[in-house]
Every structure is written in structure tokens, then in C-alpha cells.
Amino acid sequence: MKWRKWNNILHRDIGYLVVGLTIVYGISGIAVNHVQDWNPNYNIEKEFLTIEPLAATERQPMVDEALKKLNLDGQPKDSFRPDEETLQLFYENKTYSIDVPTGNVMIETTQQRRVLFEMNQLHLNAPKEAWTYIADLYAFSLVFVAVTGLFVLKGKTGITGRGAWLTTIGVLLPVVYWIYYLYWS
Amino acid sequence: MKRLTFIGIIILLFFTFTAMAGSAKKYGKALTLKRVTKISTILEKPEKYHGKKVLVEGTIVDVCEKRGCWIEIASDKEFESLRFKVEDGVMTFPVDAKGKKVRAEGKFSLEVVSKEELIEQGKKHAKESGEEFDAASITEGKTYIQIDGLGAEVK
Numbered sequence: 001m002k003w004r005k006w007n008n009i010l011h012r013d014i015g016y017l018v019v020g021l022t023i024v025y026g027i028s029g030i031a032v033n034h035v036q037d038w039n040p041n042y043n044i045e046k047e048f049l050t051i052e053p054l055a056a057t058e059r060q061p062m063v064d065e066a067l068k069k070l071n072l073d074g075q076p077k078d079s080f081r082p083d084e085e086t087l088q089l090f091y092e093n094k095t096y097s098i099d100v101p102t103g104n105v106m107i108e109t110t111q112q113r114r115v116l117f118e119m120n121q122l123h124l125n126a127p128k129e130a131w132t133y134i135a136d137l138y139a140f141s142l143v144f145v146a147v148t149g150l151f152v153l154k155g156k157t158g159i160t161g162r163g164a165w166l167t168t169i170g171v172l173l174p175v176v177y178w179i180y181y182l183y184w185s
Numbered sequence: 186m187k188r189l190t191f192i193g194i195i196i197l198l199f200f201t202f203t204a205m206a207g208s209a210k211k212y213g214k215a216l217t218l219k220r221v222t223k224i225s226t227i228l229e230k231p232e233k234y235h236g237k238k239v240l241v242e243g244t245i246v247d248v249c250e251k252r253g254c255w256i257e258i259a260s261d262k263e264f265e266s267l268r269f270k271v272e273d274g275v276m277t278f279p280v281d282a283k284g285k286k287v288r289a290e291g292k293f294s295l296e297v298v299s300k301e302e303l304i305e306q307g308k309k310h311a312k313e314s315g316e317e318f319d320a321a322s323i324t325e326g327k328t329y330i331q332i333d334g335l336g337a338e339v340k
């Protein structure tokens with residue numbers, strides 16, 4: 001039949017087009033799905049050390065003293081005192097938090113997770129603007145590929161045979177889970 | 186010819202990205218206010234600014250690590266800062282924005298939450314996240330102040 005031929009051609013070609021984005025959204029989907037357990041965008045490392053307590057009481061002399069005691073050459077981008085006992089120094093991807101009375105220092109180094117960071121930004125539509133429409137088009141294409149996929153084969157393995165059972169299972173999965181979530185969880 | 190075109194595109198991209206690197210990174214809607222309100226002025230009389238649109242500026246001293254959905258902006262006075270909060274996904278601030286300057290516009294909000302409401306929220310959060318919650322740890326209510334973010338420029 002002519003319509004099935006076109007169905008299969010479009011299913012195949014649009015399928016090829018969405019492979020790249022499906023991989024991006026799939027991998028990022030797993031990454032951001034577990035955001036409670038790990039940071040999918042950044043690798044954040046914390047290091048602790050102790051220096052002599054800081055004697056200065058004003059911010060700039062305190063920063064100068066801290067730089068000397070930490071053996072840091074470059075000036076920080078900025079500094080901040082969230083409270084009387086804490087001094088923070090901000091460098092590129094690195095923050096020093098110094099407990100002024102004890103000299104305890106926490107050094108936090110932040111590094112973007114290569115590739116995964118970019119994938120997550122695209123998945124969560126951080127760029128906005130044109131990406132919003134590209135993502136919409138992709139989502140529409142996925143629906144199209146899913147629907148045309150139902151009619152690729154005919155016969156026993158098609159939508160009138162085994163395909164019907166598998167499709168029903170796939171549709172029931174979210175419905176049943178949602179009912180479970182609402183009434184039993 | 187093809188090679189020349191390719192080199193031309195690379196050079197064009199290089200200059201575009203170099204030019205972009207120096208400019209402020211914009212988030213959300215474009216800033217509309219011209220006059221900056223000092224954070225210290227807002228914090229002095231927060232009730233006066235409740236529900237009002239403000240433009241503040243300062244250094245970003247903290248960022249939501251997992252979702253980039255808030256930034257903490259240092260005040261012009263010591264020991265003060267103000268949170269700039271956005272709905273998840275509306276704007277995503279990168280963690281490496283810490284230490285950078287920001288101009289941020291949004292609606293200032295002040296919310297007083299009672300002890301009972303905090304306990305209720307804690308229980309709900311514990312149920313959703315599967316974490317434990319000790320209601321006895323809440324001994325009094327809290328006042329939340331923040332800017333509900335509309336737009337920001339980070340440099």
C-alpha cells in the first residue's frame with residue numbers, strides 16, 4: 001500500500017534525524033533524574049586545611065593576611081564576609097572559605113562535567129531563544145516517529161498482532177504507576 | 186575554495202565568541218529598571234519593598250549547586266546578602282558565576298512562616314524525598330526574604 005511506503009520512509013528518515021538529540025536527551029535524562037544523589041553538571045571537590053587564625057578585623061587587611069597565610073599570589077575576583085567569623089575569597093572556579101578565629105579553611109573547586117554539562121543545558125533548555133523551537137520540533141518528531149512506528153510492519157508482528165500487546169503495556173505503564181502514586185504511595 | 190570558506194567560518198566564529206566573552210551573560214527577561222536599589226536599603230526596611238520590582242547589583246557569593254535556580258548576592262554592607270530565586274528551569278545560573286558581578290531584577294518578597302507551617306512543610310518534604318524529619322527541631326517561625334527573579338546580567 002502506498003501510505004505504508006510513505007509511513008516507513010518518513011519514519012526512517014525522521015528517525016535518522018532525531019538520533020543525535022535522542023542520545024543527548026536520553027543520557028541527560030538519566031543524569032538529571034538522579035539529581036538528589038549527585039550533581040549532574042559539576043564535579044565539586046572540597047579540600048580542608050588549617051592556617052594561623054586571622055588577626056585583622058577589617059575586610060581588606062583580612063584578605064591581605066589570608067592571601068599571605070595561604071601563600072596565594074593572585075588577588076581574588078572578590079571577597080565576602082557572610083558573618084563576622086567567615087571570610088570568603090572567590091577565584092575562577094575556586095572558593096576559599098576561612099573561619100577567621102580558628103584558621104580552618106575549606107577550598108571548594110568546581111569543574112564542569114565535560115559534555116554532560118552541555119547535554120544537560122540543552123535538555124533543560126538553558127539557552128532558551130531558538131533552542132525552544134528546536135526542542136519543540138524534536139518533541140513533535142519523536143511523537144511522529146512513535147506513531148508511524150506502529151504501522152511499519154503488518155501481520156503477526158504488527159500493530160494488529162504482537163505490537164498491540166506491547167503498545168498496550170507501554171501505555172499502561174505510566175497510567176498504572178500514576179494511579180499507584182496517587183493512592184498507594 | 187572550500188578550504189577558504191571553512192577557514193573564514195572558523196575565523197568568524199572565533200571573533201564572535203571572543204566578542205561574546207567580554208559581554209554580560211543575560212538570563213531571563215531584559216532588565217527594565219534603570220535605578221539600582223542598594224541591598225542594604227532593602228534589608229533595612231524589607232516590608233516597604235514587599236511586592237515591589239527592584240533592580241539590585243552586587244557580587245554573586247553563592248549559587249544553587251544542583252539546579253542553578255538561585256543566587257545569593259552580596260550586599261553593599263558587611264554580613265548581608267539577598268537571595269535571587271527563580272523557578273526551576275526559567276533561568277539556570279552556573280556554579281562558576283560565584284565571585285562575578287550581577288545586576289538582577291525581580292519582585293521583592295517577604296514571607297512570614299509560622300512554626301506550625303514550617304513543621305507541615307518539613308513533613309511534606311520528608312515524605313516526598315524519603316528523608317527523616319524531626320519536628321522538634323523547629324522551635325520557631327521564620328521570615329523569608331528574597332527577590333523572585335525576572336532577569337539578570339552576569340559579568
